[in-house]
Amino acid sequence: MTLWFAIGAVALISIGFKAAGPALLGDRELPPRPAAVIALLAPALLAGLVLADVTGPAWTGVDWTLCAGLAAITVTYLLRVPVLAAILCGVVVTAALRFLL
């Protein structure tokens, strides 16, 4: 039951976030400070997500082959390789390392 409540709540919140700006603010802008904090939530949460996914709970899930794959994605994407190709590169590097070792 917790799962279904979670899905329902997250769906409503997501729909609400997407709808709020267009419906309530229209052409008007948020005050500078709240807008700045909200704008920085994305990099903060994304950095946290990547790190937590690499480390796992209490740093028990660190896998250097996965880190190598992520490094490959970083390098290729910074070199302006398209998203899909960059991620595919990371998959290949990770899979190859695991196959070889």
Next chain:
Amino acid sequence: MTTLRRQYLAGARVGLGLGVATFVLGVTFGAYSQTLAWGIVAPIVASIVVFSGSAQFAMATALAGGGNLAVAVGAAALINARFLPMGVSVAGDLRGGRLRRAWEGQAVVDGSWVASHLGGGRYDREKMIGCTLVQLPAWVLGTVLGVVAAPSPDIVARFGLDVVFPGFFLVLLIDELRRSREAVWTAALAACLAGILVLFVPVGLALIGASAAAVLGLAVRR
């Protein structure tokens, strides 16, 4: 062919490219949900009604990491809080009254939002909607395949597919880091906070703690 139709098709073409990545990610999510014993219906319903890979993975990760309902929903909500400023940014380019604008605002997803940016804070409404209309079925069908095929964690790991999820976030993060110096400092601070917090609390709580970096990151500007 009308200009409007051309714009929708332009969005759909961009959406096809993004849709492949979205499909693969959907398969990964569907397969991941099976390792958590979500059953068949729940992950598919989640993909239809939530339609946000980052939020769904955050919710699943928080629940799997021992987080309760509030932690799971909080983590997903914080992840999706970015849709608030993204929605604000496109508001001026949408059409109609409040209800219609709210409905059109549902087309805001990461790839479509980026692809439809015309520069100077203006967005191509038709391109964004066309792009999203391709990605939604790709995401749902990918989830269905992941749920039905339910590749074992061993297969997912052997073929390196477990890198898709963090890799997807990494790419989005790189895009964010390109925007501003505050974003770089904020992300670095958030990574440090998350790295310390995962030692002591469930992953979901660590993510919420990492979000405090958004407030602290503003200090860089001062």
